[in-house]
Structure formats: structure tokens, C-alpha cells
Amino acid sequence: MIPFENCIPYDRVMNDIYVPQCPYCKQENVLLPLRPDELPDIQGGKKRLVIFPCCHARVTVIETDSDYLLTTKKVPRF
Numbered sequence: 001m002i003p004f005e006n007c008i009p010y011d012r013v014m015n016d017i018y019v020p021q022c023p024y025c026k027q028e029n030v031l032l033p034l035r036p037d038e039l040p041d042i043q044g045g046k047k048r049l050v051i052f053p054c055c056h057a058r059v060t061v062i063e064t065d066s067d068y069l070l071t072t073k074k075v076p077r078f
């Protein structure tokens with residue numbers, strides 16, 4: 001069971017991964033420095049530091065599914 005408060009929803013568009021809205025600074029359609037072909041590595045147990053380009057928030061992604069990135073920290077809700 002994935003703890004929902006640690007999840008960031010994302011969208012995959014072609015070979016890019018976007019978040020519809022940054023949970024830290026609320027900017028919309030943020031392109032993450034993460035490629036879809038890295039997702040299987042994360043699912044295989046590899047941690048991945050992702051730095052949001054909008055506000056330089058750092059999150060460590062430890063699991064993912066087709067809709068969410070699971071991070072090690074609680075994500076702000078708004």
C-alpha cells in the first residue's frame with residue numbers, strides 16, 4: 001500500500017515526464033529531469049533524486065507506478 005501523502009501525480013507525454021502542478025511552488029506543467037526509461041530502474045529498487053526545475057525542490061523517488069511517483073518525504077497538499 002503506497003502512502004498517498006508521499007505521492008506526486010505525473011503525466012507521461014511521449015518521452016517526457018511532467019507534473020500537472022508542482023506541489024512545492026504550484027507552477028503548472030513542470031517538465032521533470034526524469035526519463036520514462038528510468039522508471040523501470042526505480043521500480044527495480046533504485047532510488048532517484050529528482051530536482052524540480054521550477055523551484056529546485058529535491059525529492060527522492062523510491063517507487064513509481066503509471067500515475068504516481070512515491071517519494072521519501074510527505075508532499076505538500078493544496
Ligand SMILES: [Zn+2]
Binds near residue numbers: 022023025027056
Ligand atoms: Zn516547483
